[in-house]
Amino acid sequence: MPGLRAHISTGALGRNIDHLRATVSPARLMVVVKADAYGHGALTVARVAQQHGITxxxxLDLATALRLRAAGVPPEVRVLAWLYAPEQQFDEAIAARIDLGISRLSELERALDATRRRRAAGDHDAVAHLHLKLDTGLRRNGATAEEWPALVDAVARAEADGLAVARGVWTHIAEASEDDDTEALRRFERGVELARAAGLTRIERHLAASSAGLRRADVRLDMVRMGGHCWGIPSFDGVTPRDIGLEPVMTLTAPVVGVRSDDARAGRVGIVQAGYGDGIPRLAAGLVSVTVDGVRFPIVDVDRDELTVADPDALLTVGQTATLFGTGAHGEQTVREWGDAIGTLGDEITARILPRVPRAVGDEFVG
Structure with missing residues (x-):
């Protein structure tokens, strides 16, 4: 009997990407695959994204970026990393043609040093491809307004020396209020003006992620970065995937492996082969349900390797398949509904599903 399994629908993923690309056009869509694409598989998502025109x-991190290149993501697909260990060296990144998010002069110098070493070793086409990050108020790294002029001037000199190409200027915005986002946009535009005045004329602008990228056309600029929406997990409160034209990509299923009377709970219960050892939140107990044959069974306990679900009408039998979350097409809850009930984000729940849980990747999943 197969155990807990995450079914990844490449068909739904592709349709989501097509819909999001059309929505943000003429801006381009960057698909963000950090945290193993929040449990959906970075390599799987990258392959589907390429098939649907994503460049x-x-x-996020260099290890993921290098893994994508090693798996065959070609140099014409730009892969951006921006979170590094202190004193990170960039030789492998330069060799693999990884785009680097740069916030500090010290990062820039290490990137240029790596480029010089690559050229000295015979890689005469080596160049540092840079996206310069400006802090616009979120304090999520990025150069401050005081640091920005020196950073863009140094990058302009590196471009003149042929060691670097400034591909982008970017930031993260809070997406907490429209007024805050508007002010962040103004600060960002001032930073772009300074960069262009310094001679960085080839830069593209990107500051919006999933939420702002759908809500506001004025912040899409040249490119929008999206993760959760690509796998059909809305970032808006009170919104279903269907409301914004998306489909959940992951369906999580597990077998019913036992039924028994439970005097402590004054009724019959079923046992489902999944637990917090697999990444199921313990907070799920009492808040969400599994679904079997269109009927919901509330989770009453989350143990390491099993879920206990209420079965007051004695409907469950061993061998049935329980859907923990999915598309909602068969009566099951979506992962966004799980997140709302538990008080977290849906993509946090999918990201917690351990890598050892098998991913069944296919065009569609019919529960």
């Missing part, structure tokens, strides 16, 4: 991937 920009956000990796």
């Amino acid at each position: 920009d991937l956000g990796a």
